[in-house]
Amino acid sequence: MTVTPSRTTRADGDADGGAGSDAGGDVGGGADVTVAGAARPTGRHGKRQEKRPRKALAKVLGNAPADSPDPFPSEPPSSEPPPASGGFLARAALITAVLSVAGSLLGLVRDQALARLFGAGRDTDAFLVAWTVPEFAATLLIEDGLAFALIPAFSMALARRARGAGGDPVRALVAGTLPRLSLAFVAAGVLVAVLAPQVVGSLAPGLPDPALAIDCTRLTATCVVSFGLAGYCSAALRAHRRFVAPAAIYVAYNTGIVTGMFVLGERWGVRSAAVGVAVGGCLMVAVQLPSLWGQLRKRDAETAGVAEEPRPLGGAIVATVLLFALCRQSQILVERFLASQLPSGAISHLNYAQKVAQMPMILSLMVCTVTFPVVARALAEGDTERARDRVQRDLALAACVVLLGTAAVVACAPQMIELFFQRGAFTARDTAATAGVMRVYALGLLGQTLVGVLARSYFSTGRASWYPAAAMAVGIVVTSWLGALCVAPWGVYGIAAANAAGITVTALVLLAGTAGGPAGAAPRRGAHRVPRCVPLHVPSVLLELSRPVGAALIATPAGAIVGSRFGDPAAALAAGTLTVTTVFVLLGWALGAQGIASALRSVRSATRRLPYVPSR
Numbered sequence: 001m002t003v004t005p006s007r008t009t010r011a012d013g014d015a016d017g018g019a020g021s022d023a024g025g026d027v028g029g030g031a032d033v034t035v036a037g038a039a040r041p042t043g044r045h046g047k048r049q050e051k052r053p054r055k056a057l058a059k060v061l062g063n064a065p066a067d068s069p070d071p072f073p074s075e076p077p078s079s080e081p082p083p084a085s086g087g088f089l090a091r092a093a094l095i096t097a098v099l100s101v102a103g104s105l106l107g108l109v110r111d112q113a114l115a116r117l118f119g120a121g122r123d124t125d126a127f128l129v130a131w132t133v134p135e136f137a138a139t140l141l142i143e144d145g146l147a148f149a150l151i152p153a154f155s156m157a158l159a160r161r162a163r164g165a166g167g168d169p170v171r172a173l174v175a176g177t178l179p180r181l182s183l184a185f186v187a188a189g190v191l192v193a194v195l196a197p198q199v200v201g202s203l204a205p206g207l208p209d210p211a212l213a214i215d216c217t218r219l220t221a222t223c224v225v226s227f228g229l230a231g232y233c234s235a236a237l238r239a240h241r242r243f244v245a246p247a248a249i250y251v252a253y254n255t256g257i258v259t260g261m262f263v264l265g266e267r268w269g270v271r272s273a274a275v276g277v278a279v280g281g282c283l284m285v286a287v288q289l290p291s292l293w294g295q296l297r298k299r300d301a302e303t304a305g306v307a308e309e310p311r312p313l314g315g316a317i318v319a320t321v322l323l324f325a326l327c328r329q330s331q332i333l334v335e336r337f338l339a340s341q342l343p344s345g346a347i348s349h350l351n352y353a354q355k356v357a358q359m360p361m362i363l364s365l366m367v368c369t370v371t372f373p374v375v376a377r378a379l380a381e382g383d384t385e386r387a388r389d390r391v392q393r394d395l396a397l398a399a400c401v402v403l404l405g406t407a408a409v410v411a412c413a414p415q416m417i418e419l420f421f422q423r424g425a426f427t428a429r430d431t432a433a434t435a436g437v438m439r440v441y442a443l444g445l446l447g448q449t450l451v452g453v454l455a456r457s458y459f460s461t462g463r464a465s466w467y468p469a470a471a472m473a474v475g476i477v478v479t480s481w482l483g484a485l486c487v488a489p490w491g492v493y494g495i496a497a498a499n500a501a502g503i504t505v506t507a508l509v510l511l512a513g514t515a516g517g518p519a520g521a522a523p524r525r526g527a528h529r530v531p532r533c534v535p536l537h538v539p540s541v542l543l544e545l546s547r548p549v550g551a552a553l554i555a556t557p558a559g560a561i562v563g564s565r566f567g568d569p570a571a572a573l574a575a576g577t578l579t580v581t582t583v584f585v586l587l588g589w590a591l592g593a594q595g596i597a598s599a600l601r602s603v604r605s606a607t608r609r610l611p612y613v614p615s616r
Contacts, residue, residue, distance in 0.1 A: 103250030119425025226281030256280025360405020400595030444500025475506030
């Protein structure tokens with residue numbers, strides 16, 4: 001019998017683990033003993049493995065004194081990410097959610113300031129056409145695009161480092177990718193600025209004031225560079241399981257925009273918001289640089305002085321993830337193209353409705369932001385079964401969060417818009433139009449969330465996959481076709497309905513592509529075949545999704561009825577939201593929705609002992 005030491009622990013801990021789940025080890029920082037032909041116990045009953053990951057987690061999260069003995073004396077602790085146990089993931093998800101909510105609230109303040117200072121007319125429409133540039137850049141370079149390529153790449157580099165590869169694979173990856181990507185960001189930003197007239201003419205051919213939109217577009221073109229660098233920093237830090245600085249970027253970004261509007265708004269008008277975009281993008285990079293520099297300075301003693309050739313990203317991988325993100329963001333292009341032919345204010349109503357309606361979707365994907373590096377690392381180590389289990393848990397939890405938010409948005413849409421926006425140049429007529437559009441948009445929120453979770457199951461493999469882009473293209477065709485048919489009879493409501501239908505079709509196509517049975521493709525004896533995506537058991541996923549859907553269908557009218565009994569919008573929103581939450585949680589619990597139980601366990605695990613999660 002041959003005993004082979006390994007640094008990769010079979011970790012069953014996850015973000016929805018309850019108390020005591022941190023005994024399950026970690027993805028990349030524990031110590032495991034693998035026996036050829038038989039695996040030693042690695043769960044909470046494997047006593048030899050239980051104490052050491054607990055001690056490592058305590059040290060990383062601050063539960064142990066700084067001078068406590070190293071639980072892995074033969075391995076420098078600074079070279080590996082913190083453990084990915086249930087307690088760590090829950091706390092990281094909580095901190096990420098708190099900072100993301102703060103960023104979203106500042107985004108709401110940004111939209112309120114835009115509505116208050118400039119209303120929902122020609123000037124705002126012109127800026128929102130230019131706003132397409134940062135929206136695209138955020139999706140391509142921070143959220144769904146570059147991160148899908150970089151996080152698996154960094155995860156594989158960390159796995160190679162853990163296996164004792166020569167040199168420093170992480171630094172080699174940075175040397176091979178950052179200079180080339182930086183040049184590409186600069187070139188793309190310059191191209192957008194030069195072609196601003198053509199960009200505006202293509203996005204909104206019926207815009208009343210294209211000159212103002214062109215000025216704003218040239219100012220916002222700077223975000224192509226800043227967002228690209230911010231996205232690179234975020235991906236590298238998340239792969240190292242450092243989540244505080246990446247989660248704070250939208251706080252910095254929206255702070256820059258709001259400050260720009262209030263400081264320069266009287267002199268420069270709506271152009272001040274575009275200046276704020278440029279400033280905010282630079283702040284996104286600034287808040288992450290100290291943490292990233294601290295990670296890259298760390299070097300194993302045994303690899304010091306050993307050089308490794310730079311490792312660039314594969315062109316096919318970058319092309320597939322960027323094409324997917326581009327197709328996904330193209331929904332906005334379709335909307336604004338169709339809305340530019342409607343009366344002034346249509347683009348603004350769509351924008352405000354979308355911003356508020358998407359908040360539940362953003363919150364629902366917080367856990368995936370934390371667990372995406374865990375899934376990528378599991379696949380890099382050949383543990384397909386653990387990756388599958390993690391993705392299915394993420395789907396259940398994210399669906400419950402987004403459906404709860406969807407029910408609240410549909411039930412209380414008029415009160416939300418009145419409370420958030422109805423002041424200054426934003427009139428009661430704007431409130432009614434925006435609330436109606438928001439209710440239609442909300443019908444596609446579950447599809448948006450499923451696309452966000454399922455796309456990660458494809459790109460976490462670190463392989464080029466054209467299937468997600470093809471699925472997204474199918475959704476775009478549906479959105480375009482339905483939008484063209486519905487815009488004439490129903491205006492902005494038809495555009496919103498087409499958006500919801502298109503993204504739902506994409507989600508179903510992506511889910512169908514993951515069909516791989518309940519067992520997945522488990523590795524054997526160190527050799528493993530990397531699958532096209534994380535294989536899921538689709539019937540089980542659909543059955544699980546039906547439970548929170550049923551709860552949302554009952555909670556929505558209940559919240560609307562209760563909210564309508566109050567005249568004050570704040571009181572109506574509070575009562576309606578409370579009713580929706582109570583009915584949804586109780587019904588979901590009665591129906592056996594796993595996501596609700598997981599969410600409650602996550603909150604208990606995260607708040608049971610909330611130490612400091614370092615960002616450096």
